[in-house]
Amino acid sequence: MNARVLAVTGRSRVRRAANGSAAEGAARAGLTARGVIYLLVGVLALRIALGDGDRQADRGGALAELSDKPFGAVLLWALGAGLVGMALWRLSEALFGATGKDGHTVRKRLPAAARCVFYAFVAYSVLAFAAGSSGSGSGDRQSRDVTARVMELPAGRWLVGLAGAAIVVAGVVIGVQAVRRTYRRKLKPGALGPRTRRLVDVTGVGGGVARGLVFAGAGAFAVRAAVDYDPGRVKGMDDTLRSFAGTPLGPWLLGLVAAGLVLFGVFSFALARLRRV
Template sequence: MDTSAMARPARTRVRRAAKGSVTEGAARAGLAARGVIYLLVGVLALRVAFGDGGQQADREGALAALSHEPLGAVLLWALGAGLAGMALWRLSEAVFGSAGPDGRKPGKRLLAVVRCVFYVCVAWSVLSFAAGSGRSRSSDEQSRDLTARALGVPAGQWLVGAVGVGIAVAGVWIGVQAVRRSYHDKLKLGALSRRTRRLVDVTGVGGGSARGLVFAAAGAFAVRAAVDARPDRAKGLDDTLRSFAGTPFGPWLLVLVAAGLVLFGLFSFALARWRRV
């Protein structure tokens, strides 16, 4: 008896269930939640650029700002649930493959695993913030702490340097992919009018380029921390964004980057609506 032939329909049913309405809903909720965070971070960064630097321009600052809004606690729980949905979707991609002809390649599955772990951590931090009233650590504090621990292990400078290079390369890759509009492969382009597609491209190219620049800058700071063996050289999202205001372009570069993050938030909403899952 050919047991593999009997098992194949069962695997097919499991794969279809994993890609069914529940996982699709989780993916779209996760993309929308990501959009909210980037939108809020972009707005906070714009406030920093125009002289109001009282709040952190990072995820923690965004959560704090959201908590002060009407129904803030409900919104925080919804945001955490959405990000948990994003983690579930990435887990499904790791196990069963993602959309597209090359979605089941080992490289794609490995990237899905990394994304799943990342969003598990993000969802946990948001849900922890929603559950308690205590202040969470800023991205800058977390970055310096992790860098100090890494520098304290054997070959720590090489480890921090390698991670920094990886983040910087990822930033360049994100920016290039945005400029090339590679996200078109993941969109239901037939459902978009010509005008809507142009608007999505504005958010996708502008937002992805800004996001890539932030990643590249954060990676460069990590490399500098490794070379100097000084954890205080590493920067989280807030300090990375503020560093753009210290360039010869003044606060206007930060304005452009912050506006780009707002655009990426809007682009995430577009993905939540029209992405193939």
Template sequence: MNASTTTRTGRIQARRAARGPVTEYAARAGLTARGVIYLLVGVLALQIAFGDSGKQADRGGALAEIAQKPFGAVVLWALGLGLVGMALWRLSEVVFGSAGPDGGEAKKRLLSAGRCVFYSFVAYSVLSFAAGARGSGSGSSDRQSQDVTAKVLGLPAGQWIVGAAGAGIVVAGVWVGTRAVLRKYHKKLKLGEMSTRTRRLVDVTGVGGGAARGLVFAVAGSFAIRAAVEFEPDQAKGMDNTIRSFAGTPAGPWLLVCVAAGLVLFGLFSFAMARWRRV
């Protein structure tokens, strides 16, 4: 067997490993962990909508809630490891391409790379929190957003950088919400394994949850743009204050209730993806 054949064989075996059961389990564990976090954030947001202003509706608030429960430390470690699995799955998509006929396209690989970086950061923060570094995972997302915005605004062309980042988040939010409403996730699911009733329920969670998630992203991005225009870091908002801002609209607390319920739905949708997504 010559060197070329050996190299080709090695690539084939690596690609098969990337499509194997280990990667599949990692992906499904990651989607489940994401579902738990969004479900808890949605529940916390509902509590805020109904008057409990002391709650923190973001990832840090969700981790703090888990830590207070029996076996909370075990759950935190499980979530962190699940998110590590999510990051590794996305990394495998960067290297070998994602599932589907167009999975090897550069655009798909680039999206997977961005998701790999994001979930690596989230996994690190959750595992750090589980290990006892409480400030790393449970800090207010609002304070973190303001601190980062202040540092970037202090750089040359900082306003342009923050403004561009905010615009990118708005575009991402619109993209996420639009794809959810159009049910683009169908091509990623094993629809043939679902009953008609199950498919309808998944669509309720996918459309409602994706639309709410996209709306939160878009509004958070608009706050970043405002911070850039006014050169005021305090205008930037993390997930917690972004969610709270919906109560200040003409629709009042009921819009916050709808958004919070949508985040709960997205958590449930993540569980459905963990069960039926093509990996």
């Protein structure tokens, strides 16, 4: 009985440590880093919409833009460290549960684990860029190369199609959740005054819808690549954004989506301050 009590007490202490100030600092640093990337990608996409873009509107382009700034190397390392914090925060949620009444359910832990893997990869690519590696490269080219390798596997075509469909669903969910303002459930109680609430809603809804559109568009191109059995149909973030300019609305739609990504960057900054962790 004593051993059981000690085990339970030990797990509780580990959980409190995971959800303590270290995890909170990692989460807020990660959200800030995410905001920087989306803000820069949005600005680069706006330049493309205005016909003045000479860089790709994706993570690689954002990192190159940041590296050109004063103390660019320091900023890149700080950005990578923030994304490591994001990955560790999601790992703590996967292992010990997230905030909220259902935060310890499998339904919440599995997405946290997936986000941990995703942000660990993003953090690695940013740190590799900061260290002078050319491994980050073009996101569009990387997407096509990975798709080509997957298609060589048994049932690879189906895997690409299912992955694309999952990304489309994720994009729709992101957009719907933004419109429904479900992010409010994760904010600190009483943290929103009238002006802050308006700022969070404008950036959260506009940014979330734009982000959802980009996800859904990229997923749709992956599904098409699977149907046509052509890895060249896959598009990364830059090509997906540029494809909006090819619609009947032309550069106007690209400009709106780009502005939405800027809003999502600002929304991430707001979450870094206001989110419950």
